[in-house]
Each structure stands twice: as structure tokens, then as C-alpha cells.
Amino acid sequence: MMPPIRRPLPxxxxxxxxxxxxxxxxxxxxxxxxxxxxxxxxxxYSGEGAFLIDQSxxxxxxxxxxxxxxxxxxxxxxxxQQPVTSTALFLQASLLPTTVGxxxxxxxxxxxxxxxxxxxxxxxxxxxQAAVAALLKTIHDELGLRETGYxxxxxxxCMQLLLAIYRAQRRLRADAAPLPAVxxxxxxxASLLHIDAQPADDLxxxxxxxxxxxxxxxxxxxxxxxxxxxxxxxxxxxxMQRATELLLHSDLAVQTIAEQCGMxxxxxxHRLFRRHxxxxxxxxxxxxxxxxxxxxx
Numbered sequence: 536m537m538p539p540i541r542r543p544l545p546x547x548x549x550x551x552x553x554x555x556x557x558x559x560x561x562x563x564x565x566x567x568x569x570x571x572x573x574x575x576x577x578x579x580y581s582g583e584g585a586f587l588i589d590q591s592x593x594x595x596x597x598x599x600x601x602x603x604x605x606x607x608x609x610x611x612x613x614x615x616q617q618p619v620t621s622t623a624l625f626l627q628a629s630l631l632p633t634t635v636g637x638x639x640x641x642x643x644x645x646x647x648x649x650x651x652x653x654x655x656x657x658x659x660x661x662x663x664q665a666a667v668a669a670l671l672k673t674i675h676d677e678l679g680l681r682e683t684g685y686x687x688x689x690x691x692x693c694m695q696l697l698l699a700i701y702r703a704q705r706r707l708r709a710d711a712a713p714l715p716a717v718x719x720x721x722x723x724x725a726s727l728l729h730i731d732a733q734p735a736d737d738l739x740x741x742x743x744x745x746x747x748x749x750x751x752x753x754x755x756x757x758x759x760x761x762x763x764x765x766x767x768x769x770x771x772x773x774x775m776q777r778a779t780e781l782l783l784h785s786d787l788a789v790q791t792i793a794e795q796c797g798m799x800x801x802x803x804x805h806r807l808f809r810r811h812x813x814x815x816x817x818x819x820x821x822x823x824x825x826x827x828x829x830x831x832x
Contacts, residue, residue: 544573544625550686551627552693556675559620560613573625574646575603576696577611578667582619585612585719587762588655590731590773592719595619598664600657600700602649606779608772610762622671624693631690631697642694645701652708663703670696719761722747726758730770734777735797738770774798775811782820789816 544553551573557580577586577600584595587610588603595601595611603609613619631642641647649655659667673692677685726747730738743766744754758766774796781792793804808816 544571546625551630552674552689553625554671554674554678555623555625556671557620557622559618560611571625572605573627574605574643575601575609576624576700577601577603578622578624578671580620580622580668581617582621583614583617584619585761586610586656587612589653590727591653591655592724592727592761593656598659598661600659600667602646602655602657602700604646604650606776607650607655608769608776610764622675624671624674624696626693631694642697645697645704648701648704654704657700657703657707659703663699666699667696670699720757722749723757723761726754727762730773734770734774735795738766738797740766771807772811775808778804778808778816779812779819782816792816 546553553573559582579595579597579599579601581597582595586593586595586601587608588601589607589609593599593601595613611619628643649657670692674689674696677688677692726743729736729743729746740751740755744751747754749757755766758764758769762769764772778792778796781787781795782789785792787795789804790801793799793801796804798804798807805815808814808819812819814822
């Protein structure tokens with residue numbers, strides 16, 4: 536059982552940002568399910584496809600923007616006939632300054648909002664599309680020219696970009712806009728939500744297929760078709776994702792966390808966690824918490 540790929544991201548020393556600008560992807564060139572601890576933003580210029588992010592399957596089309604918080608399972612599936620052309624921006628929170636006293640307008644607030652509301656796709660109005668495209672081009676141009684002050688110019692463009700996205704999120708919420716389009720059959724979406732909400736439950740193929748009211752063979756085939764993963768690999772990855780969240784945001788004992796993630800065997804939990812993160816749960820908790828800035832920083 537293989538966990539999602541942990542994707543390394545090359546970047547300049549002391550400047551944690553990577554940009555893949557206006558890249559056209561075919562189904563063959565896309566990475567399988569993968570994770571990284573960077574914040575990612577994907578803006579679609581053209582094409583069609585599907586995008587698995589966390590427990591949600593979304594359609595992809597022109598003008599869509601996707602927000603992918605760190606350590607989130609995701610996998611894009613461009614259409615073979617209409618491949619997606621997009622820009623992907625990767626950054627760490629340490630790239631951007633914060634101001635004492637800021638609350639909702641912190642630089643990464645749009646990612647926290649996306650995770651809280653489980654809405655990782657943001658359909659943009661035409662003026663918003665133009666603004667996002669222009670700011671991404673500014674970042675691309677500054678990286679290419681590397682003139683004096685280019686890093687500061689990029690930081691400013693990133694701040695403008697993330698604030699514009701956060702404002703768009705809030706407007707859509709206030710206007711009670713319809714939920715973004717999703718892909719896949721209804722039972723598939725319900726199954727992904729169930730796995731996300733109940734990681735300690737029996738998440739075997741037989742039970743999930745019964746809940747979905749489909750045969751095990753059909754369930755297994757469609758699940759792999761839409762997520763790019765086998766059910767067992769996906770469940771293991773989601774349980775490890777929940778384990779990392781609990782290690783970082785709670786003081787629960789490791790054994791309690793393992794049980795809440797559906798794992799009764801501590802040796803197996805440790806083995807799977809090391810395969811997923813490259814370290815033991817206690818080392819992960821120590822390193823992750825030491826890297827989190829104080830709440831009023």
C-alpha cells in the first residue's frame with residue numbers, strides 16, 4: 536500500500552516560492568495523488584478536467600481558481616481532448632510578512648477559509664480573472680528579470696493576490712452563491728465525505744460499497760477512476776492526514792490519536808506514519824509545533 540507522493544519543490548534559498556507558469560498538462564504528464572507542506576494555488580486559463588482535493592471532486596474549466604492547503608491530498612485529471620493550461624503557485628507562509636493585530640486579513644486567511652468551509656474551488660468573475668492573471672504574470676516576470684528588489688515586488692504581488700482571493704471568497708459566501716460544480720456520481724462524493732468525517736470507522740471495500748448501494752467491483756473501479764488511488768491507499772492517506780492534524784493541534788497521546796484514526800495496532804501505525812512523513816509521530820509533533828509561530832505573531 537503506497538501513500539501519496541511527497542512532492543519536493545525546488546526554490547531559491549531563503550525565498551520559499553515556486554511558480555509553474557501557463558503550463559499545459561495532459562493526463563499522462565500529471566502527477567498521481569501527491570502531497571506537500573506548501574500552500575498551492577492553481578489558476579485555469581483554458582481546458583477541461585477534474586480535480587480531487589481532500590474529500591472533494593471538482594470540475595476544472597476556464598476561470599477556476601483552486602486553493603490547496605499544505606498536506607492536502609490532491610490530483611488533477613486534465614481532459615485528454617481539451618488539456619488544461621494553468622499556472623501553479625507554491626509558497627510557504629514564511630515568505631510573507633504579518634502585522635501584529637491582524638486577524639482575518641492574515642496572508643494565508645484564504646487557505647484557512649477554504650479548509651474550514653471545505654471549498655477549495657473558487658469560480659471567479661471576469662474582473663477577478665483578469666486581476667488574478669495579471670498578478671500571476673507580474674510574479675512570473677519578476678522571477679524572470681530578477682531586477683533589484685524583485686523579491687519584495689513578488690511578496691507584494693502575492694499579498695495582493697491572496698487578499699483579492701479572500702475578498703472573493705467572502706463575497707461569494709455573503710451572496711449565498713451556489714456551491715462550485717463537483718464531479719463524479721453522488722454516491723462517490725458521499726463516500727469521500729464519509730471517509731473524511733469518520734476515519735476511525737470500518738472503511739473497507741465491502742462496507743463502503745454496501746453504503747453506496749453498488750457492487751464491490753463497480754465501487755473499486757469507479758473509485759480508482761475518479762481519485763487515481765485504490766480505496767485502501769486513499770483511506771490510509773486520509774488517516775495519516777488526520778493523524779498529522781491531531782498531532783499538531785491537540786495534546787492527545789499518540790495511542791489515542793492512532794485509535795481515533797482507525798488503527799488498533801501501534802506498530803502498524805508507527806510504520807505507516809514513518810512511510811507517510813519520514814519520521815515518528817513524536818518527532819513530527821515536536822518539529823511541527825516548533826515551526827508554528829505564536830498566535831499573536
